[in-house]
Amino acid sequence: MRYRRLGKTGLRVSVIGLGTWQFGGEWGKQFTQSEVDRLMGRAQEMGINFIDTAECYGDHLSEQMIGRAIRGQRDKWIIATKFGHQFVRNFERVDRWSSDEVLAQLEDSLKALGTETIDLYQFHSGNDQAFNQDALWTMLDKQRQAGKIRFLGISISSKSENLYQVQQATRVGASVIQLVYNRLDRGPEQRVLPACQAQDLGVLARVPLASGLLSGKYRPGTEFTQTDDMRSLQDRAEVQRRLQLVQEIAQQEVPPGVPMAVWALAWCLQHPAVTCVIPGCKTIEQVEMNASAAELVPPDHPQAVE
Numbered sequence: 253m254r255y256r257r258l259g260k261t262g263l264r265v266s267v268i269g270l271g272t273w274q275f276g277g278e279w280g281k282q283f284t285q286s287e288v289d290r291l292m293g294r295a296q297e298m299g300i301n302f303i304d305t306a307e308c309y310g311d312h313l314s315e316q317m318i319g320r321a322i323r324g325q326r327d328k329w330i331i332a333t334k335f336g337h338q339f340v341r342n343f344e345r346v347d348r349w350s351s352d353e354v355l356a357q358l359e360d361s362l363k364a365l366g367t368e369t370i371d372l373y374q375f376h377s378g379n380d381q382a383f384n385q386d387a388l389w390t391m392l393d394k395q396r397q398a399g400k401i402r403f404l405g406i407s408i409s410s411k412s413e414n415l416y417q418v419q420q421a422t423r424v425g426a427s428v429i430q431l432v433y434n435r436l437d438r439g440p441e442q443r444v445l446p447a448c449q450a451q452d453l454g455v456l457a458r459v460p461l462a463s464g465l466l467s468g469k470y471r472p473g474t475e476f477t478q479t480d481d482m483r484s485l486q487d488r489a490e491v492q493r494r495l496q497l498v499q500e501i502a503q504q505e506v507p508p509g510v511p512m513a514v515w516a517l518a519w520c521l522q523h524p525a526v527t528c529v530i531p532g533c534k535t536i537e538q539v540e541m542n543a544s545a546a547e548l549v550p551p552d553h554p555q556a557v558e
């Protein structure tokens with residue numbers, strides 16, 4: 253594994269993290285606790301020390317499973333979770349952005365994770381109206397002073413570029429940005445990633461496999477029909493357009509003998525602003541393959557640490 257400094261937090265994170273939306277059950281699979289235990293145990297053995305979850309991957313369900321899996325080994329993990337929504341049922345959430353509502357979510361997340369402090373607490377892809385609340389950031393700062401949160405982050409929405417929230421990060425006390433970045437979605441390269449570098453923010457690249465499309469196992473013509481898989485809700489024509497692109501990339505850019513998923517993760521990590529990728533994983537084999545992408549990552553990165 254390789255490690256990098258997560259921007260001005262100074263946290264030492266593995267370049268490959270673990271995304272856990274999947275544990276909430278919206279990816280065509282329900283997880284048992286023992287599956288999560290084994291998956292996280294293997295991730296730890298492979299040197300992964302960073303995990304990303306959220307309040308609404310199930311109703312604090314992903315957090316609960318993580319909390320049980322790390323019992324007795326809290327110090328081995330850097331835990332990132334998020335705030336801003338109440339999970340209702342699969343694919344349905346209600347916004348909860350007031351400072352009182354977020355404070356209640358924080359208590360629920362601490363309880364679910366079985367921890368006294370959250371390492372990184374992220375604004376979960378809200379709009380600018382939700383973001384522009386001084387009372388919210390003041391409350392979060394108080395919780396940080398009380399030790400319930402170590403650092404704040406902003407997970408910007410994928411629907412717009414959201415340069416504004418990135419530019420405001422330091423002002424609201426956030427030191428990490430989470431954004432969609434992968435070989436198919438390169439928008440942040442223009443303005444958002446330079447704005448992160450200018451403020452020394454840590455950068456978490458989410459959806460690094462383009463929701464699995466860059467995994468190498470899906471060909472043009474593939475349709476996601478399983479109704480409990482979030483990909484069944486995506487625009488079908490757009491999925492086909494992206495799969496066509498993936499096929500061209502596989503032929504033109506992926507070196508022979510390198511699995512496409514491994515290549516796609518290492519591709520994201522080449523960017524000097526990107527600290528870490530957080531691929532979502534459903535099996536131990538996927539965790540192992542994703543962790544092995546660290547071997548393709550050159551050691552000379554501006555955030556590299558021993």
Ligand SMILES: NC(=O)c1ccc[n+]([C@@H]2O[C@H](COP(=O)([O-])OP(=O)(O)OC[C@H]3O[C@@H](n4cnc5c(N)ncnc54)[C@H](OP(=O)(O)O)[C@@H]3O)[C@@H](O)[C@H]2O)c1
Binds near residue numbers: 274305460464537539
């Ligand atoms: N707004 C936000 O803050 C937000 C939004 C989205 C995601 N996230 C976070 O970012 C994480 C990553 O994004 P994501 O999970 O949406 O997308 P992703 O990482 O691009 O894709 C994950 C999917 O790719 C497939 N996969 C993973 N590793 C593989 C491998 N080695 N070989 C083959 N297939 C593989 C798996 O699905 P199949 O096996 O079924 O293909 C897996 O469910 C999430 O888990 C979550 O923690 C945050």
